Amino acid sequence: MSAFSTAIASGRKRRGEGHTRREEILQAAKELFLEEGYESTTIRRIADRVGISAPALYLYFRDKEDLLLALCDQTFTHLVDAIDEIERTIEDPLERIRRFGDAYARFGITHPDEYRLVFLSGNIPEAIRKLGHRQATDDPDRPGVKGAIVFGRLVAILAQAEASGLKLNYPPDTCAELCWMAVHGLVAALILKPDFPWSDRDVLINGMLDIHVKGIVRSE
Amino acid sequence: MSAFSTAIASGRKRRGEGHTRREEILQAAKELFLEEGYESTTIRRIADRVGISAPALYLYFRDKEDLLLALCDQTFTHLVDAIDEIERTIEDPLERIRRFGDAYARFGITHPDEYRLVFLSGNIPEAIRKLGHRQATDDPDRPGVKGAIVFGRLVAILAQAEASGLKLNYPPDTCAELCWMAVHGLVAALILKPDFPWSDRDVLINGMLDIHVKGIVRSE
DNA sequence: TTGGTAAGTTAACGATGTTAATCTAAGTGT
DNA sequence: ACACTTAGATTAACATCGTTAACTTACCAA
Numbered sequence: 194m195s196a197f198s199t200a201i202a203s204g205r206k207r208r209g210e211g212h213t214r215r216e217e218i219l220q221a222a223k224e225l226f227l228e229e230g231y232e233s234t235t236i237r238r239i240a241d242r243v244g245i246s247a248p249a250l251y252l253y254f255r256d257k258e259d260l261l262l263a264l265c266d267q268t269f270t271h272l273v274d275a276i277d278e279i280e281r282t283i284e285d286p287l288e289r290i291r292r293f294g295d296a297y298a299r300f301g302i303t304h305p306d307e308y309r310l311v312f313l314s315g316n317i318p319e320a321i322r323k324l325g326h327r328q329a330t331d332d333p334d335r336p337g338v339k340g341a342i343v344f345g346r347l348v349a350i351l352a353q354a355e356a357s358g359l360k361l362n363y364p365p366d367t368c369a370e371l372c373w374m375a376v377h378g379l380v381a382a383l384i385l386k387p388d389f390p391w392s393d394r395d396v397l398i399n400g401m402l403d404i405h406v407k408g409i410v411r412s413e
Numbered sequence: 414m415s416a417f418s419t420a421i422a423s424g425r426k427r428r429g430e431g432h433t434r435r436e437e438i439l440q441a442a443k444e445l446f447l448e449e450g451y452e453s454t455t456i457r458r459i460a461d462r463v464g465i466s467a468p469a470l471y472l473y474f475r476d477k478e479d480l481l482l483a484l485c486d487q488t489f490t491h492l493v494d495a496i497d498e499i500e501r502t503i504e505d506p507l508e509r510i511r512r513f514g515d516a517y518a519r520f521g522i523t524h525p526d527e528y529r530l531v532f533l534s535g536n537i538p539e540a541i542r543k544l545g546h547r548q549a550t551d552d553p554d555r556p557g558v559k560g561a562i563v564f565g566r567l568v569a570i571l572a573q574a575e576a577s578g579l580k581l582n583y584p585p586d587t588c589a590e591l592c593w594m595a596v597h598g599l600v601a602a603l604i605l606k607p608d609f610p611w612s613d614r615d616v617l618i619n620g621m622l623d624i625h626v627k628g629i630v631r632s633e
Numbered sequence: 634t635t636g637g638t639a640a641g642t643t644a645a646c647g648a649t650g651t652t653a654a655t656c657t658a659a660g661t662g663t
Numbered sequence: 664a665c666a667c668t669t670a671g672a673t674t675a676a677c678a679t680c681g682t683t684a685a686c687t688t689a690c691c692a693a
Contacts, residue, residue: 371620374598385533404624465641
């Protein structure tokens, strides 16, 4: 209670804070997210931690989903960075695909809450529709779009691989969808049923990548 | 209001209804589930449709999850039946695996709400723990267990295939996990992002099965 | 007739996301 | 120096949710 009231009392430095508040809220939400899990992350708890009232959050975020998605994008940026790194350093197309899948899977397993929110909860299209026509579909800062960007990267890598002479068994988009779905299924399973006696993680990841790299490139 | 009160008035045939009530509730829940979607399926709405008060549901189901899982098991029985049929009629191990995957994928796509509840929401182990020690883990009537049964069937089919001479690249459980995860990812993607411009469904399903059947059996 | 019991009711609790109405303090124009 | 606007927050409240507590009713058996 004292921490709360002092936060209120000391939080009244009005000038220029409008800038910072949004980041403060995201930071607090992230902490709670990690500390107490997604389930307990309620609007009021986030507001408490920031030191403001719950309705104040609605000055910065349209609704809870908007907040959470913004938070996810922040995290997903790290995955995009990792993909950038791979594209910059790896030349061989097949190895690129492998590394992509590996990075993707490990990112998902390491950030289960964010992964759930972006790839495992109700359709993002609906969420976008709910947000209204506020922004065009290609706005790179719209929350939730980082997930689509990651998938787009895979399509690009595969198209590029095909362009550089690799023979694929399906069109690049279809290949991307198949690969993504499979690795996505792996991540989803490990996240949603963590107590199930799965085989060794590395075996599963490597196995899945083996199977799909083999299954997608024409071998004759 | 009139429909409600008449339902109440005529619903007071007390004798022997205790037997029927549970099924009535499940039926009403199922209808609402299909009519208005999972989101709008609230305890009070289900109770309204049955013509009883909301707390009365707790005489037949421990909590909402218990009800929903019971409902899911009812639906999943159809998938188990389909698997029975496959095991009874198909001899060739590879074809069995294929048909299993096909049946599984199409079942998931056809029953998205139940699929979400069983395979796409928080871990079942937690749910089971929440239900208490009411029943042992191998009770075939415990709600939610049908999902695990389906997976168990796949393991059995693969082990059987190996026993009949087929060479696998991984242990049967690992093979089952890989196959299941991939098809699960496919179903999950189609369910959760229905508006995404995916490739043709049949192409995806067949492609995924091709890739995994090829990737799992040793070819040399 | 008298209990006892199974089935159901109403009232209420605590939480949740969210909205409406209001207040306040800082900046701005005159 | 004084009035006005406005961004940023507040308190109060709403509707809804799952769920529990306490009470009522109808039936059956002794």
